[in-house]
Amino acid sequence: MTLPTSAEGVPDSRRTRSVGIGRAHAKAILLGEHAVVYGAPALALPIPQLTVTASAGWSAQPGDGQGDLSYTVTGSPSRAMVTQASDGLRRLAAEFKTRMGVSGRPYLDVILDGAIPHGRGLGSSAASSRAIAFALADLFGRELDETTAFELVQTAENMAHGRASGVDAMTVGALRPLLFRAGRTQEVRLGCDGLFIVADSGQPGSTREAVELLREGFERRPGARMRFVGRATQLTEEALLALAEGRAGDLGRRMTDYHALLRAASLSTSPIERLVAAALEAGSLGAKITGGGLGGCMIALAPPQRAREVTRRLHEAGAVQTWLVPLKGLDNHAP
Known part of the structure; x- marks a missing residue:
């Protein structure tokens, strides 16, 4: 699918690309589910075989009548899941613009394509949020460090799940298994x-x-x-x-x-x-x-x-x- 390339309202110096791309992968918890939010350790496993790719591009006008961002998921997830994800995405996009100093209200199209099934405990929402955050960074020509990426993903995760532990937000970008303990993360x-x-x-x-x-x-x-x-x-x-x-x-x-x-x-x-x-x-x-x-x-x-x-x-x-x-x-x- 070809994304629109209009960037009305965005200064020429910020229009570095017509499309931004971001990627992330799934995760699984080995041990520590639920207890980790009460201070217990948790072991998490990245699943690099299951990936999601986000494409972000300019749009001449909002596509869904809900502001300055249009969101499309390939495949056929339920309407409830798309709505929930859209709410988190809008929060993430707004936070991204604030942190990255993006001025104006450019209209954006985001398309999400991936193999991570929704609602299965594999981190699909966190992976989608991470992929989108990096797609926006690519589109706007910004460098996104891991700390900022984690905080952006957590913004969407807390909206989707309530109090998110942070395990998903970290593991969907990790290359190796991770141990979470007392708010700290280390490779295993x-x-x-x-x-x-x-x-x-x-x-x-x-x-x-x-x-x-x-x-x-x-x-x-x-x-x-x-x-x-x-x-x-x-x-x-x-x-x-x-x-x-x-x-x-x-x-x-x-x-x-x-x-x-x-x-x-x-x-x-x-x-x-x-x-x-x-x-x-x-x-x-x-x-x-x-x-x-x-x-x-x-x-x-x-x-x-x-x-x-x-x-x-x-x-x-x-x-x-x-x-x-x-x-x-x-x-x-x-x-």
Whole structure:
């Protein structure tokens, strides 16, 4: 699709390009969902195989009657998702203009094209926001550092999900697995071999609803939050050590234990449970929900020689899509 090239109201010195391009990728949470917002650590995995590309260009006039920005998503996401994303995008675009010193009210067209399914806990909204932020920077000829990019994505994330932890905003731009702890981020050392297999249940989840459900449960049961966060912290710390020391079996067991923690908090669903059971029966070392829960995806850790069988069994159990993320491809020498 060719974008309009009018830049009425923008000084000539700022019209450096007719189209700006930005990209980002999906993510999955290995351990730490929900507990991370209460101060527990979390392990997050970039999924470079799943990408999103944003194109931003000039428009002669607003295309949707809602201000100075027109937003189009390729494919067929639901109207509710497009509306929610549009609201966050408008906030992000306004914040971008303020931070980057963009004057006037130029009309913009933004087109988003990607393979990250919506509402599956794979960071689609954060990846879209990051891609758009870099597309706007490219269009306006601005340099966008990682700190500013993170803050812009968080602007949209907080609007979409309420109190966003920041895990998605960081991981959709990362090249290697990350550890989040006490507001700090560091790359994770990998000593394991194996494949992570992400399976889409076909059922959209809702981070906002899951967060609220968990909060209500904490309020009803004195001490529940402390127990949840304590157990989540223990499992994540043990998984981090196993990942670094090459103990894939221990890593897998901690993943499965974390799934039990989320299931006990009523965040799992029947489709997710079928996928987790199928992955474990097919020889996975561990399997769990990934993301907010109440639908979405699960993630399994499989030995390379079992990956084909695990994938086959996941599809038989109802997975609508699967993706392989090899640990070897994410290896690094971070301390």
